[in-house]
Amino acid sequence: MATAGAAGSSGRTYSFKVVLLGEGCVGKTSLVLRYCENKFNDKHITTLQASFLTKKLNITGKRVNLAIWDTAGQERFHALGPIYYRDSNGAILVYDVTDEDSFQKVKNWVKELRKMLGNEICLCIVGNKIDLDKDRNVSVEDAESYAESVGAKHYHTSAKLNKGIEELFLDLCKRMMETAQAEERAKGNGASQSASSRRGVQIVDDEPQATPAGGCCSTG
Amino acid sequence: MLDRACHRLSTVLTGLIFHDGRLTKRIIELARDPLSYFGNLVKDHRAFTLETMSKHSTSTDLLQEIRQMMTQLKSYLLQSTELQALLEPHHQYTQDKLESIVEAALCKSVLKPLKEPIYKSLEKLHTDAGSMKQLAQNQSVVLSSTTTALGVTTSIPEAPAMEKISLKLNKLHQEYSPQKKIELLLKTCKIIYDCMSVSCPGRAHGADDFLPVMMYVLARSNLSALQLDVEYMMELMDPTLTLGEGSYYLTTTYGALEHIKTFDQQRSATRQLSREVQDSIHRWERRRTLNQERVDQGSVRDFLTVYCPEIGVNPKTLGVFPTMTMQELTEQCAARFEQDTYTLSFYMDSVLQPVAPTDRALTVKNSCQPGAYCFIFHPINQPNPPQVRICPTDPPPPLPAENLLTAEEIAICPVELEVEETLINF
Numbered sequence: 050m051a052t053a054g055a056a057g058s059s060g061r062t063y064s065f066k067v068v069l070l071g072e073g074c075v076g077k078t079s080l081v082l083r084y085c086e087n088k089f090n091d092k093h094i095t096t097l098q099a100s101f102l103t104k105k106l107n108i109t110g111k112r113v114n115l116a117i118w119d120t121a122g123q124e125r126f127h128a129l130g131p132i133y134y135r136d137s138n139g140a141i142l143v144y145d146v147t148d149e150d151s152f153q154k155v156k157n158w159v160k161e162l163r164k165m166l167g168n169e170i171c172l173c174i175v176g177n178k179i180d181l182d183k184d185r186n187v188s189v190e191d192a193e194s195y196a197e198s199v200g201a202k203h204y205h206t207s208a209k210l211n212k213g214i215e216e217l218f219l220d221l222c223k224r225m226m227e228t229a230q231a232e233e234r235a236k237g238n239g240a241s242q243s244a245s246s247r248r249g250v251q252i253v254d255d256e257p258q259a260t261p262a263g264g265c266c267s268t269g
Numbered sequence: 270m271l272d273r274a275c276h277r278l279s280t281v282l283t284g285l286i287f288h289d290g291r292l293t294k295r296i297i298e299l300a301r302d303p304l305s306y307f308g309n310l311v312k313d314h315r316a317f318t319l320e321t322m323s324k325h326s327t328s329t330d331l332l333q334e335i336r337q338m339m340t341q342l343k344s345y346l347l348q349s350t351e352l353q354a355l356l357e358p359h360h361q362y363t364q365d366k367l368e369s370i371v372e373a374a375l376c377k378s379v380l381k382p383l384k385e386p387i388y389k390s391l392e393k394l395h396t397d398a399g400s401m402k403q404l405a406q407n408q409s410v411v412l413s414s415t416t417t418a419l420g421v422t423t424s425i426p427e428a429p430a431m432e433k434i435s436l437k438l439n440k441l442h443q444e445y446s447p448q449k450k451i452e453l454l455l456k457t458c459k460i461i462y463d464c465m466s467v468s469c470p471g472r473a474h475g476a477d478d479f480l481p482v483m484m485y486v487l488a489r490s491n492l493s494a495l496q497l498d499v500e501y502m503m504e505l506m507d508p509t510l511t512l513g514e515g516s517y518y519l520t521t522t523y524g525a526l527e528h529i530k531t532f533d534q535q536r537s538a539t540r541q542l543s544r545e546v547q548d549s550i551h552r553w554e555r556r557r558t559l560n561q562e563r564v565d566q567g568s569v570r571d572f573l574t575v576y577c578p579e580i581g582v583n584p585k586t587l588g589v590f591p592t593m594t595m596q597e598l599t600e601q602c603a604a605r606f607e608q609d610t611y612t613l614s615f616y617m618d619s620v621l622q623p624v625a626p627t628d629r630a631l632t633v634k635n636s637c638q639p640g641a642y643c644f645i646f647h648p649i650n651q652p653n654p655p656q657v658r659i660c661p662t663d664p665p666p667p668l669p670a671e672n673l674l675t676a677e678e679i680a681i682c683p684v685e686l687e688v689e690e691t692l693i694n695f
Contacts, residue, residue, distance in 0.1 A: 078475030
């Protein structure tokens with residue numbers, strides 16, 4: 050409803066699932082809550098909660114529905130990871146810049162995700178809590194070069210100061226759209242409705258794409 | 270002001286629900302009409318499922334087969350003129366809306382009669398595999414663990430809330446529709462969140478906080494029933510809803526159950542990926558592949574009922590692919606009836622019809638009205654014209670050849686009759 054200005058004229062709606070991974074206490078929940086804080090988003094019965102959140106976006110005229118799945122970060126629940134990330138289009142791997150150990154955990158997740166899902170999934174490595182930069186324990190260069198080496202993108206955020214979060218999600222969405230489009234092209238464009246079941250990418254209709262003012266316009 | 274707006278909104282919604290309900294009802298009636306093509310598909314699907322149900326070695330196979338058939342029935346119906354004929358000319362449906370109405374109607378006509386047999390089969394498979402016992406053992410371990418050992422950091426549901434949760438989960442267990450079950454699961458989660466907020470009002474809880482409390486709650490529930498429910502929902506839910514909130518909390522419930530199954534009090538940790546969790550990846554892959562095959566009408570699996578050795582005797586429902594020839598169907602009959610020397614004949618209105626071995630079985634079947642034909646598998650030198658017309662002039666005997674049911678089918682019969690009653694009440 051809030052995004053009515055953007056709806057209607059665009060051709061497609063993409064639906065993406067994004068999974069949030071990272072140790073407890075790195076601020077996953079605050080991060081995603083910050084991003085989804087949206088007074089119009091009242092459709093879900095668990096609105097006040099942060100385990101499952103959705104967000105509607107409009108990116109260069111295309112509608113995007115994001116479903117963000119939080120996971121329990123405690124070590125004891127590690128084995129449950131696959132049931133959460135299995136059909137994800139993107140993963141956000143969060144660590145705390147003041148906590149070297151949480152960065153190691155991110156590395157473990159990357160390894161597992163690449164092994165289980167290959168290169169189909171877009172990875173974002175996120176150093177959170179940059180408001181505590183004076184206590185930083187993970188160097189920027191290390192983190193960025195690691196991300197590059199595994200084909201992931203690196204971001205710095207502060208949920209507390211609401212920094213870098215918008216960019217993170219917008220960038221991720223664009224990458225997931227590119228991946229989805231590449232997949233469609235690879236399939237030879239001949240698919241009609243039947244493409245809709247593929248990895249959550251839904252093609253709602255095939256009107257010619259009018260392009261309203263670019264960029265993301267759904268956040269308040 | 271707000272009241273009035275709410276009232277107006279609810280009037281509009283009631284109107285819409287009325288329309289939707291009427292269409293749902295019509296589709297259900299179509300599914301029960303033995304003279305409609307769709308009704309025949311549904312009837313044969315049911316017979317096929319009941320006959321083959323005991324042959325599956327895992328619960329996932331069993332459920333995925335059913336879901337796949339439902340998806341195919343759905344895609345047939347959505348493209349059919351039979352559905353077009355049911356639509357009211359002045360009422361426009363979006364494709365999404367239409368799909369969800371068809372899904373709901375299919376649940377009622379396909380899943381409702383199958384629910385009891387499905388649960389019986391699932392229970393048997395799990396009992397045989399020993400997973401029920403394992404779950405019960407670990408349930409008591411988790412029950413005796415402190416909330417700290419479980420990782421609980423918030424307040425937990427007290428007795429009155431647990432009572433409410435238990436009512437919701439019982440109701441969930443009774444439901445036949447995966448979607449309605451999921452709605453009840455979401456209500457359960459809502460109660461849990463409300464209880465968690467007591468200690469810390471206004472704070473939004475993420476998965477770190479929620480999962481341990483979920484485990485605490487589930488350990489105090491009927492776990493063996495819930496295990497079957499979770500499987501039922503995961504495999505049979507509408508595949509278009511796999512990204513939604515319901516799917517998320519279903520996954521969490523599944524995760525909590527898996528964690529309880531592998532729970533080790535000493536370590537309080539589950540390092541090892543359980544076999545089941547590892548398998549779940551492959552199962553999901555399979556579900557994804559299966560559901561991708563939908564929509565293309567050419568891939569819709571059809572059914573044929575064949576009698577042996579004469580009309581009305583020993584009916585078996587065979588799954589038939591579009592390209593299958595009469596020759597191939599004969600071979601399939603030979604395997605099913607265990608009669609190598611018999612031959613297959615096709616009758617229409619009691620008259621033997623000439624059919625070439627290379628003719629496609631479905632072309633033959635579709636060349637005549639539903640109910641006006643029959644396939645008979647019989648000894649070669651014993652041509653066997655039907656004594657009676659098969660097509661009933663007065664609809665409908667819902668179960669064919671009731672006096673000729675096999676023992677297995679008799680066991681299922683009361684359920685089906687009961688269902689017929691409740692369908693009328695709809």
